Amino acid sequence: MQIKIIFKTIEKSLSNKASLTIFFIGTILFYLINVILSKYSVLISLYQNYGFVFFLKSFFLININFLETLEISGRMSLIVLSVLTGLLFSLIYNRGKIISSGKKKRYGVIGTFGVALGFISAGCSACGLGLISLFGLGGALATLPLKGVEISIIAIVLLMVSIYIISRDMYLCSIPIRKSKK
Numbered sequence: 001m002q003i004k005i006i007f008k009t010i011e012k013s014l015s016n017k018a019s020l021t022i023f024f025i026g027t028i029l030f031y032l033i034n035v036i037l038s039k040y041s042v043l044i045s046l047y048q049n050y051g052f053v054f055f056l057k058s059f060f061l062i063n064i065n066f067l068e069t070l071e072i073s074g075r076m077s078l079i080v081l082s083v084l085t086g087l088l089f090s091l092i093y094n095r096g097k098i099i100s101s102g103k104k105k106r107y108g109v110i111g112t113f114g115v116a117l118g119f120i121s122a123g124c125s126a127c128g129l130g131l132i133s134l135f136g137l138g139g140a141l142a143t144l145p146l147k148g149v150e151i152s153i154i155a156i157v158l159l160m161v162s163i164y165i166i167s168r169d170m171y172l173c174s175i176p177i178r179k180s181k182k
Contacts, residue, residue, distance in 0.1 A: 002168060009167040010087065019090040027086030034078060035066045077152035084159040091166045 014020050036043065039062055047055040067075050 006164060006167050009170050010091070010163075013091055013094040013167070013170070014087075019094050022093045023086040023090040025086070026089035027082045030082045030085040031078065032063065034082075035063050038066070073149045073152070077149065077156065080156055081152065081159065084156065084163065088159060088163055088166070091163060091170070095166055095170055 014023060042062070043055065043059060046058045050058075067078070070078065
């Protein structure tokens with residue numbers, strides 16, 4: 001029963017143009033940031049050696065072909081994390097529009113950790129997993145039993161939990177019902 005409510009909430013949230021736009025922008029931005037983080041040294045070199053126009057052409061081609069450079073687990077995790085991040089941004093946007101209460105919720109913290117782990121883990125251990133390669137720790141994840149896929153799984157679970165928490169009661173009335181005294 002609860003899962004039906006979640007899917008109805010997601011469907012209702014993505015039915016308006018603004019939240020659908022936020023979904024696509026969030027999905028694409030997550031993907032692009034992962035491409036930039038994985039290929040930053042190549043991109044900087046292209047810009048410095050060949051100029052801005054060649055850099056833009058190359059950046060476009062690198063984005064198109066980036067998934068082909070990853071193993072199947074890296075491809076799947078990057079696609080899933082990108083879609084879940086876009087969905088989370090869209091749901092947060094709708095939640096902000098619908099409910100403007102001063103209560104602090106934990107879904108923001110969980111979602112933040114999920115997105116952060118997604119930036120760290122998206123990619124493959126051979127090419128230095130996303131953001132973690134900036135710190136020189138990309139190869140360290142290759143020593144993990146699943147070669148760093150564990151971090152992607154944790155990120156996906158955290159994002160799914162965050163989406164569940166934010167969407168389970170988004171369109172439900174939260175006004176307490178008082179019993180009248182007679």
